[in-house]
Amino acid sequence: MENKELLTTIHDFLGKVVRVRQDGDMCIEASKLADKVWDVLQMDKESLKSWETIAERKFEGDIIITDPCYLDGYLKVDDWKAFVTPIIAEGGMMSRTCCGDWGCTTYEFPNYCIIIPKDAKIIGKFCADAGMVCVVELDKVLAKNPNFKDWIAQHDTCVTVIKGFSGYVKFLKHTEKKTFGDGTPYDSIELRVRGEGTKDGQPFCFETKQTSM
DSSP: OOHHHHHHHHHHHHHHHHHHOOSTHHHHHHHHHHHHHHHHHHHHHHHTOOOEEEEEEEEEEEEEEEOGGGTTGGGOOSOHHHHHHHHHHHHEEEEEOSSSSOEEEEEEEOTTOSSOOTTOEEEEEEEOSSSEEEEEEHHHHHHHOTTHHHHHHHOTTTOEEEEEEEEEEEEEEEEEEEEOTTSOEEEEEEEEEEEEEEETTEEEEEEEEEEEO
16 A cells, blocks of 8 residues: 555544544544554654665855855856856765755754654755756855855845854755656656764754745
């Protein structure tokens, strides 16, 4: 049985239990329980996704997550790809987003969690205009573009800044087979950035998720 079918079957069963117990407060509590179990099952469905690590790198210090096309900031160079290539090579990693331009939210949560919990703390946002994403050491960018911090201050939804990070960062890709309305199959691809390590000496984990187009 597919995961989706299993979730639906369990949810329908819980609904029947609620309808049987039509005795006031007990019915209300049963309904709450059914909703809570459904939430847990949906979260478990998320955890069952298989993620492929397509890149991984160790970082030390302040890092940023953004589209590499933004790294020239106010410099507005003629060829941003030529500008960012040595920066990424020296202190970062880069990938296509697999979905074109996007808007993402970066979450912080305990590093023993395998998925982003509902109460995860939002620590930043970033987006893309060139359909790409990079993680790079901030000082490597500042060495080529000293005024980049000023650009970040004016474009805080374009760049997530994580200060004092020490650990490993991965690009994770999930591919799911889907079909269009006419039955044509296609691959739905999701990309996330996940980091595990310490921040200012304390255990720290972050993960990004697409939250807008």
